Amino acid sequence: MSGLRYVDQEVASRRAVEALRSGVPNRDAVAVLGSGQTDIEDRFVSLLRDVEAGSPAGLLVGGGFGAGKSHVLEHLARLALEEGFAVSRVVISKETPLYDPVKVFLAAAETATTLGHGGPAIAEAAAEIDLEARGFAELIRWASSPAAGLNERFRATLALFARWRDRDADFAEAIVRFWSGDPIAVPELRRRLKEIGESPVVLPAIAARELGVQRLRFGAKLMVAAGSAGWMILFDEVELIGRYSLLQRARSYAELARWMRGDHGAPGVPVGAVLAMTDDFEAAVIAGKNDRELVGSKLRAKDTPEAGDLAAAADLGMRLVDRDMMLMTPPDPAELDQAYARLKRLHGEAFGWSPPDVAGLERLGATRMRQYVRAWINEWDLVRLDPQYRPETETVEVESDYRENLALEEPAES
Secondary structure, X not given: OHHHHHHHHHHHHHHHHHHHHHOOOOHHHHHXXXXXOHHHHHHHXXXXXXXXXXXXXXXXXXXXXXXXXHHHHHHHHHHHHXXXXXXXXXXXXXXXXXXXXXXXXXXXXHXXXXXXXXXXXXXXXXXXXXXXXXXXXXXXXXXXOHHHOOOHHHHHHHHHHHHHOOOOHHHHHHHHHHHHXXXXXXXXXXXHHXXXXXXXXXXXXXXXXHHHHHHHHHHHHHHHHOOOOOEEEEEEOHHHHHHOOHHHHHHHHHHHHHHHHOOOOOOOOOEEEEEEEEOOHHHHHHHOOOHXXXXXXXXXXXXXXXXXXXXXXXXXXXXXXXXXXXXXXXXXXXHHHHHHHHHHHHHHHHHOOOOOOOOOOOOOOOOOHHHHHHHHHHHHHHHHHOXXXXXXXXXXXXXXXXXXXXXXXXXXXX
16 A cells, blocks of 8 residues: 555656656645745735626736746636635637636636536536525526526526426436537527416527627526535636737736636626736737727727727726736745745656756746746656756746737637
8 A cells, every 4th residue: 555655656756857857836746845935825815705796807927937826826726616605717718818717717617626526616516516405496586586697598497497307318418518608499498488387488589709708607606506605617718818919918917807807797606817928018908019009999999889898998998007016026045045945845746756956046036936947847857867967957938929819819710
């Protein structure tokens, strides 16, 4: 048994080393290094309390390339999971553009997990919720109220789910898939509603974009009714919006403002967000591309209420980037010493040896944590292969690329 535990520890240590080497931190790597961003962590804990109390909001985190933004997000995800939240990780990309709430919801629903569970949290909540408990009754009351602002499909599917979850697994699964982002056949809904004695129900058409927003708040309420404290959605690589066209940048700024303000179309939606982006975004994109002037002028020139509303929301999003971004602090000597000692022990556990001290990089204010970490790991790798070798590591700065790329706005393949 002890031998098995040793193998498990070696595998976990090697997973952590490989994640740190590639710059994509996993749970093992974050557990080893923790996070030195105490101000961000404190603000995040406060955000968790606000969301649980029904005051949705967001947190914007800024850091340079390689500063450890993804590492911090993984650390915050662990904190949220331990506090009983469902957590999603959404990487902004061609497949998941920030300006598209439908695709953002789909990514969030697909990656949502809770502590001790691996599957999508909406499906887990639907399977585990007690249909006789107060939480489910309150969910039905909320979904049926004008304050929820939900399409009639949600109240109807809740009523049908309560009737058929334990009697018709296939139909119950179709309902859960609808809550998670799939379409559902209206004739089938009407037929099933008639079977349970409901009078003819009007199921008005709804735009896909609005349906995505409604699914988000419904999913959060469902997970809370099933026992979660709320839903935290962590966005990485938000700086990609700097490469969109002007119109899609405007829409992305508006969406950023919506997530930061917790504006999800109804009061008390238990959803919080953390958005991570590069700390030079304001200077390179908002100021560098003159978005403050161009976005508003281009949209208001259309002279429509919709364009005017978008311009106002985009302006707010740009102000939030400038005003509310929490910047990551560079590692201090004590944090570097602690990280070095932990990584030295981790490398030894991963490869079954006693790593010697290595020089790594000179400790300068501009050097980022990822650079220190990769230098130490690479130098231990080389010395392990050749104990007589004395490696020296050089760094090369990689500048952020904010050139417009219209290919990012083309529909992604399924």
